[in-house]
Amino acid sequence: MQKLRLVFAGTPAAAVPSLTRLAASGHDVVAVVTRPAAPLGRKRVLTPSPVAAAAEQLGIHVIEAARLDADATGRIRALRPDLGVIVAYGGLVREPLLSTPAHGWINLHFSLLPAWRGAAPVQHAIIAGDAETGASVFRLGPELDAGDVYGELRRPIAPDETAGHLLETLADSGAELLDEVVDAIANGSAVARPQVGDPTFAPKLGIDDARLDWSLPATRVHDRFRGVTPEPGAWTTVDGQRLKLLDVVEAPDAAPLAVGEIAASGRRVLVGTGTHPLELRRVQPAGRTAMDAGDWWRGAGRTRAVAG
The missing domain is CATH 3.40.50.170 (Formyl transferase, N-terminal domain)
Structure with a gap:
């Protein structure tokens, strides 16, 4: 060779x-x-x-x-x-x-x-x-x-x-x-073959692409979260403040919530979507370090909030 x-x-x-x-x-x-x-x-x-x-x-x-x-x-x-x-x-x-x-x-x-x-x-x-x-x-x-x-x-x-x-x-x-x-x-054994099929395109993602739209079905919201993690980093707003989302999973077993509504259920922090809720597991509030979502929620003393 x-x-x-x-x-x-x-x-x-x-x-x-x-x-x-x-x-x-x-x-x-x-x-x-x-x-x-x-x-x-x-x-x-x-x-x-x-x-x-x-x-x-x-x-x-x-x-x-x-x-x-x-x-x-x-x-x-x-x-x-x-x-x-x-x-x-x-x-x-x-x-x-x-x-x-x-x-x-x-x-x-x-x-x-x-x-x-x-x-x-x-x-x-x-x-x-x-x-x-x-x-x-x-x-x-x-x-x-x-x-x-x-x-x-x-x-x-x-x-x-x-x-x-x-x-x-x-x-x-x-x-x-x-x-x-x-x-x-x-x-000398390499063989290159033409691409087959219709192309799709993947432009660079910016911070606006990483904002989650809670009105979409849960699976689509979760797909976007996964796709922008760790960069540019999924986020939403709560009471006008940006909240970075570090770990989010689907919660199809949870009771329905209104789109964007955040509520605690036991030890879980849930957000409503267009279908079933998502569970927030780890978050990072603006200007603070990463933390468990439950600690963030309890520390803020909230009972209800809306994500936007």
Whole structure:
């Protein structure tokens, strides 16, 4: 098998398992391209991306680039890569960079393409109530996530699974798939097939997308909660104050409540939806730390409230 010179582009924690796996393969990761360090936390400390931190530990040269412009293209071209590999970098690869590696670029995407092309495939799959998802490795082209697919894996979505947990598991299993595709390209056995079916799209989610609409059926409200957890983070308002929702489950056995009505039933804190209630288990009031929903409710001395 030919030993390939790889350039790896990625930024978040979900890309780290792929980088680690490729670094341990028989190929040579000659550089990592990642977005620049960003201010994080209350103190806004300038922090390297998870991929940058992993690359430093692995002793791999890091190229920080906010976008893959002419400067980044020149630095990558100087490395004479055989193959570009991208996993959640956070920017588009265009010509002439697209054609710079001898074998082009491949992308690990966390959906069953052509379903959920875009920046937030895992989140949108859960919000939509999909029963199954997976990961695809495809040949990068000029159109968004539209290239021919080298391989995919499938897995069911558990009823209470959040986007954070699902992405973590797909990052691990997807890294194995990616490694297999890179080896297949190296030995000449890789076959890429056109995507089949009508595409759906998964744009990046903002904080407004994370607000729960209690008038919807309970399952749809719960799906949105799962899809926006942990990022951007589900929330509602109570008495005009934002309340972040950290753990929410369906409560089909509970007595009905009016839409948005919050009430305690024994040790449970329940919220009414368009069908049966949801149970709040863990919350974070504005300006406070995370706590059990029962402690929040009792501490406020409420008997009834309305979520909006």
